Amino acid sequence: MKIQRTTNSGPFIPTSSMGDIAFLLLIFFMVTTIFRQENGLPVELPRAEAGEEVNRELVSNVYINRQGQISIDDRLVQVKHIPDIMGQKISDNPQLIVAFKTDNYTDYGVVSDVMEALKEVNAVRVFFNNDMESTPGLKF
Numbered sequence: 001m002k003i004q005r006t007t008n009s010g011p012f013i014p015t016s017s018m019g020d021i022a023f024l025l026l027i028f029f030m031v032t033t034i035f036r037q038e039n040g041l042p043v044e045l046p047r048a049e050a051g052e053e054v055n056r057e058l059v060s061n062v063y064i065n066r067q068g069q070i071s072i073d074d075r076l077v078q079v080k081h082i083p084d085i086m087g088q089k090i091s092d093n094p095q096l097i098v099a100f101k102t103d104n105y106t107d108y109g110v111v112s113d114v115m116e117a118l119k120e121v122n123a124v125r126v127f128f129n130n131d132m133e134s135t136p137g138l139k140f
Contacts, residue, residue, distance in 0.1 A: 082117035
């Protein structure tokens with residue numbers, strides 16, 4: 001009696017190491033991805049003794065440096081354009097919080113002008129932000 005062997009001679013792709021390859025690609029992309037943070041203007045922030053963290057999606061950063069330059073979310077603006085820009089942001093997100101990051105030596109007149117422009121568009125959720133990590137002498 002003769003036994004016949006049946007073989008499939010169709011295409012075959014080995015998938016035994018597919019999980020390892022996917023895992024290595026995942027790790028590669030996690031390690032090489034760069035998350036861009038807002039740069040703003042270079043400012044020397046005042047010291048603070050207490051603070052609270054807020055969700056980043058709810059915050060719009062306003063930077064004011066020593067020379068009186070104003071930056072809203074990494075975009076240089078003039079005081080006269082602030083109501084238009086912030087009005088659009090407030091209409092997109094009514095829970096928006098405006099975070100001021102000003103230099104220690106900024107002219108308060110510029111800060112006051114920006115705050116008046118924010119009042120025009122009813123942006124009343126405002127706080128002055130500082131960098132607590134770089135504040136010497138405070139330990140948490």
